[in-house]
Amino acid sequence: MPFIPHTETDIQAMLATIGAPDIEALFDEIPPALRCGELEKIPQGMSEMEVGRLMNARARQDGQPLCFIGAGAYDHHIPAAVWQLASRGEFYTAYTPYQAEASQGTLQLLYEFQSMMTALTVMDVSNTSLYDGASALAEAVLMAVRANRKSKSKRILIPRSLHPAYRRVVHSIVRNQGIELVELPFDMESGQTDSLVLEQYAGEDFAALVIPQCNFFGVLESVDELTDWAHANRMLAIAVANPVALAVLQAPGEWGEQGADICCGEGQPLGAPLASGGPYFGFLTCAQKLVRQMPGRIIGRTLDLDGKTGYTLTLQAREQHIRRSKATSNICTNQGLMVTAATIHMSLLGAEGLERVAAACHANTSKLVKVLSALPGVGPVFKGAVFHERVLRLPLETKDALRSLAAHNVLGGFDLSADYPELGNAVLVCATEMRSDEDIEQYRSKLERVINARIQTPCKLKPDW
Amino acid sequence: MLIFEKSRTGRRATAQAPLQLADMEGIPAQFRRRQSAAMPEVSEMQVVRHYTQLSQKNFSIDTHFYPLGSCTMKYNPRASNTLASLPGFLARHPLAPETHSQGFMGCMYELQEMLKAATGMFAVSLSPAAGAQGEFAGVAMIRAYHDARGDDVRNEILAPDAAHGTNPASAVMCGYKVREIPTGANGDIDVEALKGVLGPQTAGIMLTNPSTVGVFERRIKEIAGLVHEAGGLLYYDGANLNAILGKVRPGDMGFDVIHMNLHKTFSTPHGGGGPGAGPVGVSERLEPYLPVPMVAQDGEDYVWLTEDNRSESIGRLSAFAGNAGVLLRAYIYARMLGRDGMHRVAEFSTLNANYLLKRLTDAGFDAAYPERRASHEFILTLKRQARELGVNTMDFAKRLLDFGVHAPTTYFPLLVPECLLIEPTETEAQDELDRFVDIMTTILQEAQNDPEKVKSAPHGLPVRRLDDVRAARDLDLAWKKDR
Numbered sequence: 001m002p003f004i005p006h007t008e009t010d011i012q013a014m015l016a017t018i019g020a021p022d023i024e025a026l027f028d029e030i031p032p033a034l035r036c037g038e039l040e041k042i043p044q045g046m047s048e049m050e051v052g053r054l055m056n057a058r059a060r061q062d063g064q065p066l067c068f069i070g071a072g073a074y075d076h077h078i079p080a081a082v083w084q085l086a087s088r089g090e091f092y093t094a095y096t097p098y099q100a101e102a103s104q105g106t107l108q109l110l111y112e113f114q115s116m117m118t119a120l121t122v123m124d125v126s127n128t129s130l131y132d133g134a135s136a137l138a139e140a141v142l143m144a145v146r147a148n149r150k151s152k153s154k155r156i157l158i159p160r161s162l163h164p165a166y167r168r169v170v171h172s173i174v175r176n177q178g179i180e181l182v183e184l185p186f187d188m189e190s191g192q193t194d195s196l197v198l199e200q201y202a203g204e205d206f207a208a209l210v211i212p213q214c215n216f217f218g219v220l221e222s223v224d225e226l227t228d229w230a231h232a233n234r235m236l237a238i239a240v241a242n243p244v245a246l247a248v249l250q251a252p253g254e255w256g257e258q259g260a261d262i263c264c265g266e267g268q269p270l271g272a273p274l275a276s277g278g279p280y281f282g283f284l285t286c287a288q289k290l291v292r293q294m295p296g297r298i299i300g301r302t303l304d305l306d307g308k309t310g311y312t313l314t315l316q317a318r319e320q321h322i323r324r325s326k327a328t329s330n331i332c333t334n335q336g337l338m339v340t341a342a343t344i345h346m347s348l349l350g351a352e353g354l355e356r357v358a359a360a361c362h363a364n365t366s367k368l369v370k371v372l373s374a375l376p377g378v379g380p381v382f383k384g385a386v387f388h389e390r391v392l393r394l395p396l397e398t399k400d401a402l403r404s405l406a407a408h409n410v411l412g413g414f415d416l417s418a419d420y421p422e423l424g425n426a427v428l429v430c431a432t433e434m435r436s437d438e439d440i441e442q443y444r445s446k447l448e449r450v451i452n453a454r455i456q457t458p459c460k461l462k463p464d465w
Numbered sequence: 466m467l468i469f470e471k472s473r474t475g476r477r478a479t480a481q482a483p484l485q486l487a488d489m490e491g492i493p494a495q496f497r498r499r500q501s502a503a504m505p506e507v508s509e510m511q512v513v514r515h516y517t518q519l520s521q522k523n524f525s526i527d528t529h530f531y532p533l534g535s536c537t538m539k540y541n542p543r544a545s546n547t548l549a550s551l552p553g554f555l556a557r558h559p560l561a562p563e564t565h566s567q568g569f570m571g572c573m574y575e576l577q578e579m580l581k582a583a584t585g586m587f588a589v590s591l592s593p594a595a596g597a598q599g600e601f602a603g604v605a606m607i608r609a610y611h612d613a614r615g616d617d618v619r620n621e622i623l624a625p626d627a628a629h630g631t632n633p634a635s636a637v638m639c640g641y642k643v644r645e646i647p648t649g650a651n652g653d654i655d656v657e658a659l660k661g662v663l664g665p666q667t668a669g670i671m672l673t674n675p676s677t678v679g680v681f682e683r684r685i686k687e688i689a690g691l692v693h694e695a696g697g698l699l700y701y702d703g704a705n706l707n708a709i710l711g712k713v714r715p716g717d718m719g720f721d722v723i724h725m726n727l728h729k730t731f732s733t734p735h736g737g738g739g740p741g742a743g744p745v746g747v748s749e750r751l752e753p754y755l756p757v758p759m760v761a762q763d764g765e766d767y768v769w770l771t772e773d774n775r776s777e778s779i780g781r782l783s784a785f786a787g788n789a790g791v792l793l794r795a796y797i798y799a800r801m802l803g804r805d806g807m808h809r810v811a812e813f814s815t816l817n818a819n820y821l822l823k824r825l826t827d828a829g830f831d832a833a834y835p836e837r838r839a840s841h842e843f844i845l846t847l848k849r850q851a852r853e854l855g856v857n858t859m860d861f862a863k864r865l866l867d868f869g870v871h872a873p874t875t876y877f878p879l880l881v882p883e884c885l886l887i888e889p890t891e892t893e894a895q896d897e898l899d900r901f902v903d904i905m906t907t908i909l910q911e912a913q914n915d916p917e918k919v920k921s922a923p924h925g926l927p928v929r930r931l932d933d934v935r936a937a938r939d940l941d942l943a944w945k946k947d948r
Contacts, residue, residue: 003732014895018823039807048801057568060553064556067561069558081513089525093526120504177640251498302941314937320631332629333739336740347505347515
């Protein structure tokens with residue numbers, strides 16, 4: 001019996017204490033007609049060795065291709081110490097620190113996390129995480145609608161250049177509360193949010209403007225102007241930021257005259273492996289005046305009976321287990337372990353380490369773009385400056401190009417044609433600090449081969465692979 | 466001491482970042498950061514020592530008995546972590562093409578199928594990231610179902626007064642009003658009160674079974690009939706699925722939609738507060754609305770189902786495919802248990818709970834529902850001790866910490882005064898349960914002979930009781946350099 005320690009003697013003694021003839025008798029309050037029989041569709045159990053064999057085969061099956069996809073999940077070096085420490089049973093198998101005296105390790109770590117995130121974003125306060133970047137933005141939108149005292153509006157301005165999956169997630173989560181997302185187009189030349197279009201909305205009633213830095217195309221937005229414009233029009237400014245980029249980019253708390261009001265984003269670049277998309281974590285920081293509208297757990301520093309420093313869950317009156325239907329959010333379990341990893345990760349890298357990682361990603365992507373742009377028909381789509389991703393135009397259908405590259409075990413980027421048909425044959429590429437010059441050359445030579453094959457056999461509908 | 470306070474200007478963990486600062490001339494000055502972030506500057510060994518020492522200030526399943534009711538703190542098998550962390554799984558980009566994802570997708574498809582079989586539901590989506598997100602998805606599907614039928618007067622979700630706080634909070638996030646149903650003196654829902662509030666405005670009801678008071682809702686079939694007759698749907702909060710795995714299935718009880726907390730029943734780690742995973746299962750009529758993405762089988766291949774081929778879906782709840790790594794851990798656990806292991810989960814968690822309940826009541830504690838069988842958990846009420854000895858539930862909870870036992874859930878559900886919700890789980894041995902009874906007996910004696918000792922507990926932990934009022938009044942939420 002996997003993981004069950006009972007001996008036959010234990011079982012008999014325990015049943016005798018209870019006064020039940022057998023274990024089955026303990027289920028006598030369940031109406032017999034409801035009982036299920038054997039779970040026939042569930043396979044028989046396996047030993048650790050057998051399941052190990054199965055999982056090793058499955059993991060190998062996916063081949064570990066050379067990856068140039070970013071699009072919201074980035075392949076960074078994770079120091080060996082990060083997961084060795086985060087996997088310690090004392091972190092891995094604890095739960096939400098309800099009993100503060102027995103959870104000071106997790107609580108202090110979370111307080112340190114809050115401190116690091118406020119330092120990185122230059123905002124006043126941070127919570128201890130939400131599920132991921134996209135759902136964190138949804139919570140930020142709900143928070144803005146609650147918090148904006150100058151506007152009763154339930155409309156939000158969201159740029160089309162924001163990650164398409166984020167726009168979908170926000171819509172799924174906020175639509176049932178009657179919140180409407182109004183899409184802002186981008187400038188086809190620069191890739192930035194179109195400031196002329198923005199002016200059309202001046203004076204209209206919106207709760208908030210969402211400002212991604214950088215946007216989905218990797219392009220840097222004019223965040224000072226956007227933030228000031230939002231405030232001039234009585235909107236809150238919600239920043240969506242990549243935490244590694246923040247090591248080198250202007251902090252949201254310093255955008256424009258007053259800074260952004262809320263900042264959120266995907267925490268994955270801080271120590272979480274790609275791992276098929278999760279678990280990651282969403283972060284959320286905000287101005288002091290909004291702290292009581294924040295969703296999720298918040299840790300405070302306080303004193304114990306002897307005047308000794310300690311850490312505890314605080315402002316719990318915002319939360320579902322106290323306020324029930326009047327809570328700021330339904331969130332309960334968050335992404336604690338990922339935050340544990342991120343805190344250790346940030347401690348190891350420090351501001352300078354993160355800056356070096358960010359600079360290396362920027363330089364590598366610039367190199368990749370330069371090398372690929374030497375191929376016929378390949379070149380950047382937008383003129384705007386980028387951080388570590390860029391949109392490239394291809395001389396053949398993106399889907400076909402990526403499929404052929406994948407057959408050579410190269411994942412050549414994110415296909416933009418479904419979400420942005422207006423961009424034509426476009427691909428979003430990313431080379432983090434993990435990609436070497438040889439990797440970049442590998443991509444170039446494979447893409448060259450794919451393009452040449454296409455030029456030589458232009459009528460062929462499907463590539464050879 | 467905070468990691469920030471161990472910092473020295475210029476100190477670094479040099480091995481962990483690129484050796485040189487690369488050129489950033491492509492980023493114009495107007496976009497650049499003005500001042501480096503105030504992060505700690507420490508060596509690698511300092512980091513390792515600091516966080517190792519912090520970890521030692523935690524109670525955890527690996528180090529302590531952790532009978533936290535409603536949270537199912539059972540042993541988390543090491544194999545689940547090791548195998549889900551194989552390089553091939555960690556390296557897979559969430560947007561990798563299906564050609565390079567068949568191994569991972571196979572695991573996800575089979576997990577969907579096993580969860581369907583274990584719960585008796587028609588279809589399952591794995592995407593919700595936690596129980597509360599599963600609840601949100603479930604209620605959003607209820608709403609999508611009514612909306613699709615043009616039935617837009619249903620604006621009310623019912624939930625027992627003992628429900629988890631997430632239930633009403635999730636219903637409100639879906640735009641519903643919430644009405645509470647009283648729990649009867651025997652722990653079952655007050656069916657007469659339910660009849661009184663069902664009507665054309667009822668969108669659905671959210672129930673946990675066994676309920677949050679730790680007993681099986683015996684009239685569930687009748688309740689399902691009444692709610693369905695009124696045109697409402699039934700939502701199953703899977704927090705207590707551990708109690709009935711392989712014994713009775715939510716689908717057979719008449720539920721239309723459920724969520725499962727894989728970090729409880731399927732033994733993935735709680736991680737100091739997550740990540741969890743909250744897959745949802747539905748009956749046939751709600752199948753079109755399941756959140757995306759899902760995995761389907763197409764001949765020999767596994768394929769993703771997304772917004773593109775599931776137009777009526779309530780949509781996407783996270784950027785990618787939910788907490789995939791947690792799902793892998795649950796899959797590995799499920800494969801190790803197999804079909805026989807699953808019903809043993811219910812059997813031994815129930816055996817442990819009933820044994821512990823009997824021994825504690827024999828030792829002089831009061832059960833909140835003495836006439837009832839315990840499920841996988843049960844409630845003690847310390848009302849008598851609080852009145853007679855002036856020692857309340859929180860005092861007992863804090864004193865337990867001194868004996869190296871994590872406290873059970875306290876003061877939940879709210880309707881039982883001075884309550885402790887105790888869930889031992891199936892992975893604890895009889896001797897550990899006996900030790901817990903001994904400790905509780907000792908604390909009871911202390912409460913009688915030396916109540917101050919209990920009221921001022923804990924005494925042997927890194928800190929004594931903390932000033933929560935001060936924490937909320939003089940907010941100190943982040944370390945600042947100039948403090």
